[in-house]
Amino acid sequence: QSVLTQPPSVSGAPGQRVTISCTGSSSNIGAGYDVHWYQQLPGTAPKLLIYGNSNRPSGVPDRFSGSKSGTSASLAISGLQAEDEADYYCQSYDSSLSGSVFGTGTKVTVL
Amino acid sequence: QVQLQQWGAGLLKPSETLSLTCAVYGGSFSGYYWSWIRQPPGKGLEWIGEINHSGSTNYNPSLKSRVTISVDTSKNQFSLKLSSVTAADTAVYYCARLRGRGYYGSGSYHMDVWGKGTTVTVSS
Numbered sequence: 001q002s003v004l005t006q007p008p009s010v011s012g013a014p015g016q017r018v019t020i021s022c023t024g025s026s027s028n029i030g031a032g033y034d035v036h037w038y039q040q041l042p043g044t045a046p047k048l049l050i051y052g053n054s055n056r057p058s059g060v061p062d063r064f065s066g067s068k069s070g071t072s073a074s075l076a077i078s079g080l081q082a083e084d085e086a087d088y089y090c091q092s093y094d095s096s097l098s099g100s101v102f103g104t105g106t107k108v109t110v111l
Numbered sequence: 112q113v114q115l116q117q118w119g120a121g122l123l124k125p126s127e128t129l130s131l132t133c134a135v136y137g138g139s140f141s142g143y144y145w146s147w148i149r150q151p152p153g154k155g156l157e158w159i160g161e162i163n164h165s166g167s168t169n170y171n172p173s174l175k176s177r178v179t180i181s182v183d184t185s186k187n188q189f190s191l192k193l194s195s196v197t198a199a200d201t202a203v204y205y206c207a208r209l210r211g212r213g214y215y216g217s218g219s220y221h222m223d224v225w226g227k228g229t230t231v232t233v234s235s
Contacts, residue, residue, distance in 0.1 A: 033218025
């Protein structure tokens with residue numbers, strides 16, 4: 001039922017920069033609602049990575065950054081590290097659901 | 112530091128009712144929304160719904176007819192009930208705290224604290 005579309009996978013070598021896109025519509029991201037990002041390490045619960053489009057919670061390295069434009073948002077990971085290998089999900093509010101929507105998820109692989 | 116501890120039955124038969132509870136420790140219960148999210152095996156996250164301390168709820172329309180989320184402020188707990196389960200309801204179920212600015216529909220709300228998850232399997 002995801003209405004936010006992400007690429008299934010992205011990969012990069014250690015130290016490289018990768019970006020993950022999150023594409024929505026006029027009822028969610030395009031309506032101006034914030035985008036948030038979560039990191040899910042294998043076998044664990046998701047962890048908040050970015051909130052309010054570009055804000056990092058305390059303890060999240062500044063290698064992670066977020067941005068939003070129009071009906072899309074992006075998560076960038078610079079200086080990729082082995083520990084960044086995980087699934088990443090975007091989340092926003094959708095006015096047609098009157099609730100939260102998640103992205104389809106992206107698996108990041110460190111080569 | 113806020114922690115969420117969740118529990119409930121892990122194995123159900125089709126047509127039974129799923130029942131999970133999440134307890135909030137180490138922080139304020141009022142002033143927040145408390146959410147349930149699920150993740151089928153090998154798939155992505157799906158929002159189920161949430162409740163605030165006064166009992167105001169929001170549900171995913173696709174599950175609304177079968178979902179009830181309730182709150183017990185005396186115990187700092189909130190609960191999920193999902194009726195008439197099928198194999199399609201097999202998933203890891205997470206509870207989470209929803210945090211944001213202004214009213215719920217402002218679009219700023221995000222899940223900043225998560226429980227560890229409860230695996231629920233529906234099988235005959």
